[in-house]
Amino acid sequence: MLAPPPAFPDERACAAVRTTLQARLAAGERSALGRVLAEGEALPESAVRDACAGAYEAFRASGLLVEDGGLVRATVQLQEHAGRLFASDRRELHRAGAAQFVLGVGPVTARIASLLPLRAGARVLDVGCGCGVLAVLAAAQAQAVTALDLNPRALAFTRFNAQLNGCDNIETLEGDLYAPVTGRQFDVIVSNAPYVISPDTTFLYRDGGRDLCERLARATPAHLAPDGCALLAVNWPEHDAGSWQGTLAGWVDGSGCDLWVLSTEHTVPDGYARLWLMQQYPDRIPPGEIDRWTAAYAAQRIVRLHGGYLVMHRPRARDPWIEFRDLPPFDPLAGRAIDRVLAARDLAASHDDSALLEQRLTPIPGLLAIERRVAGPAGWQVQAVDLRPADGLRLALRVDPLAAELIGWFDGTRSVATAVRAFAQARALDAAPLLQATPPLLRRLLDAGLLVAT
Numbered sequence: 001m002l003a004p005p006p007a008f009p010d011e012r013a014c015a016a017v018r019t020t021l022q023a024r025l026a027a028g029e030r031s032a033l034g035r036v037l038a039e040g041e042a043l044p045e046s047a048v049r050d051a052c053a054g055a056y057e058a059f060r061a062s063g064l065l066v067e068d069g070g071l072v073r074a075t076v077q078l079q080e081h082a083g084r085l086f087a088s089d090r091r092e093l094h095r096a097g098a099a100q101f102v103l104g105v106g107p108v109t110a111r112i113a114s115l116l117p118l119r120a121g122a123r124v125l126d127v128g129c130g131c132g133v134l135a136v137l138a139a140a141q142a143q144a145v146t147a148l149d150l151n152p153r154a155l156a157f158t159r160f161n162a163q164l165n166g167c168d169n170i171e172t173l174e175g176d177l178y179a180p181v182t183g184r185q186f187d188v189i190v191s192n193a194p195y196v197i198s199p200d201t202t203f204l205y206r207d208g209g210r211d212l213c214e215r216l217a218r219a220t221p222a223h224l225a226p227d228g229c230a231l232l233a234v235n236w237p238e239h240d241a242g243s244w245q246g247t248l249a250g251w252v253d254g255s256g257c258d259l260w261v262l263s264t265e266h267t268v269p270d271g272y273a274r275l276w277l278m279q280q281y282p283d284r285i286p287p288g289e290i291d292r293w294t295a296a297y298a299a300q301r302i303v304r305l306h307g308g309y310l311v312m313h314r315p316r317a318r319d320p321w322i323e324f325r326d327l328p329p330f331d332p333l334a335g336r337a338i339d340r341v342l343a344a345r346d347l348a349a350s351h352d353d354s355a356l357l358e359q360r361l362t363p364i365p366g367l368l369a370i371e372r373r374v375a376g377p378a379g380w381q382v383q384a385v386d387l388r389p390a391d392g393l394r395l396a397l398r399v400d401p402l403a404a405e406l407i408g409w410f411d412g413t414r415s416v417a418t419a420v421r422a423f424a425q426a427r428a429l430d431a432a433p434l435l436q437a438t439p440p441l442l443r444r445l446l447d448a449g450l451l452v453a454t
């Protein structure tokens, strides 16, 4: 039996709980309160009451703590992430296979949060909000956040976490995918949907599979405002015939949106089944379960299962592009880099060569130029230079040594054309061929998001 999600009876209780938690948990103290709320222990009432410093009744009235035979235990799991606090369901409900289990902050949530393009003043939509982690994280910079979920318990947790973190710009709506926001458009859409491809329908948060991912992807473009950007965590199968790249491209066909597939996992069926079943049964996977899952994949001729993120972007006035890449290791600034690359590609597409030369461009902060030298008769010769961003998506580009030197002259205080002429003069080179070669170089650099306009 699932306990009802917590709810603050009034603003005073909310303030009392928030202040106490911020003081006790965010400071990293291993207090009695932390042991009960974060670690799931049951402790004597007197110890918990002391730790609550006068807010004990507010914790009880909010449904966070219950008394149980002289001991006090939590009804939720409380986690701290990125300076915010999140209540979600306790792990034992997961082990019990509760369909409406509401997930807390896990590695995928943290990863998608790092990829979120946080745009000041944006209208943000979180599809499948769970306990509201992404909605709350987006709320600080957003004008307004709409959080949707099919699970009413998830929406109750989202409302609770919004209040707990002092967010008053989050609305919650119940329904299937985009149904509650028919006809509405958003600047940023994020979704960590139930993407797991499984033969089961055990968990609402997990077992949506390929069909849900496809429905989500196909429905997204209609809800993106011009220049809007969506970030969807998805899984997709690879069959023994046909290309998965073609299948994913088909999901956005005719939508007018860019599609950037950033893959994170490419797993064989046995490994995929084991990964998810281990989460469901951390102590021991019941005999036969892995075989049951892999038999379901075999029946569908699935040879591999892929995971990653779909970035969709509605360009203002150019043809859309599609690109497939592996996502580099976790980087908390990857979301900013996604927006930077999209803006750079838009700039390249909306300027012809002569207009591009008149732009004031400069390398992105922290761009590294790594020389590749080879030994020759005259000593070390610089053969090529690899331009590598220090953070974000780390899209690197190899250029010749002269181009690398020229790029160093793009200081953003003057047009590229002026910088090229100054470089040519300083190096006693003919400016005309350099000017002719520069637009293709700029386009390659902008495509990788290595230049910004000042």
Ligand SMILES: C[S@@+](CC[C@H](N)C(=O)[O-])C[C@H]1O[C@@H](n2cnc3c(N)ncnc32)[C@H](O)[C@@H]1O
Pocket: 102, 103, 104, 105, 106, 108, 109, 127, 128, 129, 130, 131, 132, 133, 134, 148, 149, 150, 151, 154, 175, 176, 177, 191, 192, 193, 194, 195, 204, 205, 206, 208
């Ligand atoms: C993996 S959880 C993600 C929760 C949260 N966004 C996060 O990142 O931690 C997926 C959520 O999608 C919800 N969901 C499942 N099917 C849905 C549907 N058809 N429409 C809307 N939400 C759905 C589940 O109830 C669950 O809360």
